[in-house]
Amino acid sequence: MASERKALPVIDTTRCTGCGWCVAVCPPHVLSLAVVPGWQKKSTLHDEAGCTGCAKCAVRCPFDAIAMQRLGGGPLDEG
Numbered sequence: 001m002a003s004e005r006k007a008l009p010v011i012d013t014t015r016c017t018g019c020g021w022c023v024a025v026c027p028p029h030v031l032s033l034a035v036v037p038g039w040q041k042k043s044t045l046h047d048e049a050g051c052t053g054c055a056k057c058a059v060r061c062p063f064d065a066i067a068m069q070r071l072g073g074g075p076l077d078e079g
Helices: 021-025 056-060
Strands: 008-013 031-036 042-047 066-070
Touching: 008 042, 021 031, 021 042, 031 066
Parallel strands: none
Antiparallel strands: 008 066, 031 042
């Protein structure tokens, strides 16, 4: 399924609060929370190859911190 994906999530760490909603809704469990400088938690894509590109993480993020980036180019048209 990952070979059919059209996009990958790109996380804006300036908007991410580390709430974990994206991690909770990720079906293949490829997102996790990582501790960054300042002891804050931020979401990270730890298994790019396992990502299906379903965009559930981007849809669920209440802070608009995740955008789907088209493979090989610009943002995915979500409309």
